């Protein structure tokens with residue numbers, strides 16, 4: 001089979017083999033870490049700090065969901081939500097160490113270890129971590145049955161929608177070694193459709209689940225806020241005319257002003273301005289004392 005249809009003026013060229021085989025070094029930005037196999041690639045134990053909750057993460061949108069939640073819980077007075085946030089540098093392949101893969105067999109950040117229970121509990125998948133912390137501290141999920149269900153609707157919407165934003169749009173707009181108009185068109189259209197879904201819902205709702213800020217907002221904001229502000233994937237927000245969704249932008253700007261959100265977005269961050277980076281967080285005072293860490297990159301890469 002040959003991809004491309006001359007009658008539609010589409011480019012041909014790739015002769016699709018009957019069975020796919022991996023060619024290392026495909027020219028993509030993540031060719032040094034991507035492989036078609038799972039499992040640990042080397043032995044490395046994870047560090048453990050003094051707090052009940054140990055987070056292993058990086059300040060990408062999926063990682064930021066969790067650090068926002070933890071900072072919000074602490075701001076609410078839940079001192080048991082104190083945490084150590086260790087940096088797992090996914091550009092260096094830290095996620096393939098044996099200790100991390102024991103916590104998350106999918107080898108992706110974020111992963112959490114709750115050591116406050118008689119047997120430590122591992123939690124992976126950002127949506128699952130948000131739900132776990134919300135149940136543990138009985139916070140940031142509305143009590144009302146209808147609003148509670150609505151929060152979960154948006155939480156699961158985000159988890160399902162994110163791969164279109166990151167793996168789809170972000171990848172082909174920002175990382176792919178060649179710009180493929182077909183792929184960029186397809187994913188730009190889908191991400192704009194998702195912006196419109198949010199915009200239409202937020203006309204009538206202050207937050208995603210209604211009147212109360214919840215884990216649904218914490219899941220959605222890091223992705224859609226970052227894309228719309230050109231904070232990831234280069235000039236993605238400009239390209240997608242993100243400013244043309246006023247209700248979505250009102251919600252985004254409102255959440256950006258929350259002190260816990262400002263703190264959460266700094267944790268394990270290694271890109272952007274030095275003053276907004278806190279590579280590891282072990283104590284609340286780290287925000288005052290340990291910013292301006294060395295930035296390894298200002299590229300805005302997020303796989």
Ligand SMILES: N[C@@H](CCC(=O)N[C@@H](CS)C(=O)NCC(=O)O)C(=O)O
Nearest residue numbers: 060062090108109110125126127303
């Ligand atoms: N569905 C997962 C996605 C996690 C994910 O894709 N994490 C990325 C960073 S945002 C990662 O660790 N990438 C490293 C890799 O793909 O090797 C979640 O929501 O937690």
